[in-house]
Amino acid sequence: MTRSTALAWARVAVVVAIVVLLEALCRTGIIKPLTLVPPSLMLTDLYRLLVSGDITDDIVQTFLEVGTAFAIAGAVGFALGALVHALPRLRQALDPLLAAWYAIPLFVFYPLLVALFGLTVLPLIAIGVGFATPAMMIATLTGLDRVPPVLRRVARMHRLSPLSTIWRVILPSAAPYLFGGLKLSFAYAFIGVIAGEFILSGGGLGYGIAYAYESFENRKMYALMLFVLLLAVGVNAVLQSLESHIARKRSRQ
């Protein structure tokens, strides 16, 4: 067994141990049912909810919001990153703002967004975009910074057009950073949307969890929380595996 395989198994063992411990603590009554339901019950409740179709609308709404926010943030973040990279003076002016972006509690603008867009999905998407765009922008800047100048010179020696240089040389060279930016953007869009749904929304998984909490539906709340957790971990695992695949090609084996 290689070291990395052993580490992966060790991680799985830690998660399984925590789940088993929680199950035991809940089943023996050490943790009260009002505080936490056993993980096995969360799973069966989630299965029941999924099969019944009760949460289908919430899932669809959250997926659409996160997907839209992620797509906008990916495209806008990349475009802004490329633009700022091409304009060093603008970059000098924007660098401190970008560095401080995540110190701003974006949720305080929620009333303003509701006033602007109404009580629709748009404020939620706007929060998701606000969270995710700078991550993509910063990753784009870093990626473009790291393109070795010699590769641009190779492109010139092969007499590539500016567009072909971007497509054939610059983007592939910056790809690992761009992919990292997309991964981070997805996480931020997901967090922004779910948290936004908690505050003020009439649907979505975040709203579902908040509603279940307020109406003392503990089992539904935990089932939904488990779903959100599994979703985030699942998407992250897929993106991580794609990122590792790209990185493996470029690292000494």
Add this chain to the structure above:
Amino acid sequence: MSPTAPHASLRGVTRVYPGKSPVHALGPLDLDLRRGEFFSVVGPSGCGKSTLLDVLAGLNPPSAGTVSFEGKPVTSVPDGIGVVFQEDASFPWLTVAGNIAFGLRRAGVEAAEIDRRVDYAVGFMGLSAFAGAYPAQLSGGMRQRVCIARTLVMQPRLILLDEPFGALDQQTRLLMGDELLRLWRETGATVLLITHALDEAAMLSDRVGVMSARPGCFIDMVDTGWDRDRDSRIVSDASFGALTGRLWASLRQESMRAIGRG
């Protein structure tokens, strides 16, 4: 174009990098490269050797003077010139074969012809077993061979090499030098090699141009007198030491100037 006309030439070329304190990097200098010759440029660090290569390749316009290749003025990167850079310029996202085929694909060469040229280059450079490997899986010397092969398959008539073996150990450099001489003989191309290694210049070249400290100008032009059919074994030739000594004698004062002791 007359067969005796220079393959490439520079006339009164200077390069000044503008700015608050403009840097006069090169010239004025004149140079005629003879068709099919192996010409090396040696000089102290920072004397403008790489700038000279950039100007000749059309990557960097001269501030004054004219550059021509095959009788035509060089205003941008001309067809028929290939460059191998000092740094690792392999594309990490492409395999060895993909790297070598890069320029051919962009030039719209037919797939069968690409395969033929890539197969030949891979074999010629001793990379057959690594055609499907990525650059990260290769040593520094092998990556540099990939870059040389990528330039060669374009069949350039003038090959410019900017310290291509700078990062390699001495034995590998000697062997790479042999490979370079072999490909020079087989392709019949004109070669301009920028190097800081006097022994490398003495071993590989028909002619060596010695440059002054910045702004770089030619202060000596040395004909080596070697046969075209030579290889790294000439380092044991009695005249090899005298030739290297001659180059150092020309360069010593300039090298001291470059480090502020002249």
